[in-house]
Amino acid sequence: MTKTNLTQLAQKYGSDKGLHHGSVAHKYTYLYDLILDRYKDEKIDLLELGLAIGGPELGGPIDRRVTSPSILMWLEYFPRAHIFGFDISDFSHMEDPRFTFVRGDGGSDTDLQRLASVSQGFDVILDDASHASLHQQLAFKNLYPKLRPGGTYIIEDLQWQPPVYETQTPNVPKTGKFLVDFFELGEYSENPILSVDFMESVKTTISSYSWFPSFSGTGAVPKLFIIRKSSM
Numbered sequence: 001m002t003k004t005n006l007t008q009l010a011q012k013y014g015s016d017k018g019l020h021h022g023s024v025a026h027k028y029t030y031l032y033d034l035i036l037d038r039y040k041d042e043k044i045d046l047l048e049l050g051l052a053i054g055g056p057e058l059g060g061p062i063d064r065r066v067t068s069p070s071i072l073m074w075l076e077y078f079p080r081a082h083i084f085g086f087d088i089s090d091f092s093h094m095e096d097p098r099f100t101f102v103r104g105d106g107g108s109d110t111d112l113q114r115l116a117s118v119s120q121g122f123d124v125i126l127d128d129a130s131h132a133s134l135h136q137q138l139a140f141k142n143l144y145p146k147l148r149p150g151g152t153y154i155i156e157d158l159q160w161q162p163p164v165y166e167t168q169t170p171n172v173p174k175t176g177k178f179l180v181d182f183f184e185l186g187e188y189s190e191n192p193i194l195s196v197d198f199m200e201s202v203k204t205t206i207s208s209y210s211w212f213p214s215f216s217g218t219g220a221v222p223k224l225f226i227i228r229k230s231s232m
Contacts, residue, residue: 006033009077015069016053017128017156027215028156028224035152035226039078039123045148046074047084047115047122049106049139050129051091057130057162064089070128071099084122086115086129106135107169112142121148128156132165136175137193144202150231155179159214159223176211176222183209205230 006029010018017028039046051068054060068091074083075098084100085091091101102118104111106129125147127139136155147153158176172178173189181187183203188196207230211222 004076005029006036006073006077009073010069013069013072015073017070017073021069026156026223030215031212031224036077036124039081041080042078042123043080043082044078044123045082045084045119045121046078046124046126047086047119047143048074048126048128049086050127051085051087052089055087055089055130057132057165059164062089065093066091067094075099082119084115084119088130106130106139107132107165109138109142112138116142116146119146121146121151123148123151124154125151126154126156130165131157131161132169133161133172133175134169134193135165137172137178137191141193141198144227147229149229150207151229153227153229155225157223158211158225159219159221176225179225180211180222184211202227207231 007018010029011020014021017026019025019027048070051071052066056062068085071083071085071094075096082098086102086104088105090103094101100118102115104115125143127136129135144153155175170192172193173191178189178191181189182199188199206227208228210226212224213220214223
């Protein structure tokens with residue numbers, strides 16, 4: 001029997017993680033089918049930060065009422081999973097017994113700590129929020145410790161940072177370069193959010209990592225970074 005894959009579900013619900021939707025179709029679902037298929041029929045907890053395009057990172061309103069294509073996609077792809085969503089806009093109108101929404105600001109330690117407390121742990125964490133370097137790194141600091149053994153942490157769209165946030169938040173290294181330098185080159189760049197002690201502790205817990213440029217062949221800078229936590 002042929003199973004519906006993530007690329008088909010992205011097309012069905014209009015997610016830019018697939019092949020046809022958004023100003024840029026990222027094609028992430030090709031890879032996600034390979035690395036997330038092992039969770040397909042498991043009772044996992046998946047957390048996604050950033051639930052729909054068009055928010056304040058692109059000059060859109062905070063107060064908007066839209067449906068999240070990716071949440072619908074995850075709910076169908078993982079029929080036994082509980083899906084958690086986090087966004088600065090309100091998605092509480094998306095009611096489903098397997099969906100929990102937490103509203104908050106990715107630039108707030110307090111909001112991210114509140115998010116971390118809603119579950120005992122997460123098996124998949126996917127950061128597709130504002131893409132601001134500071135926000136990505138605050139999320140990683142607060143949420144990576146909640147990633148369960150064997151879990152997968154994904155940061156999307158590292159090649160782009162929103163000017164509206166990037167120019168108004170405290171200066172930190174660009175997330176993609178920071179992670180590649182640290183894990184691949186063994187070089188730590190001074191960082192007020194992710195300390196060298198924190199990063200060294202992370203290194204002791206991972207079983208593998210990988211990064212990818214654009215799947216469209218347009219550039220070689222990191223666009224996607226994935227960490228797999230050790231099972232032990």
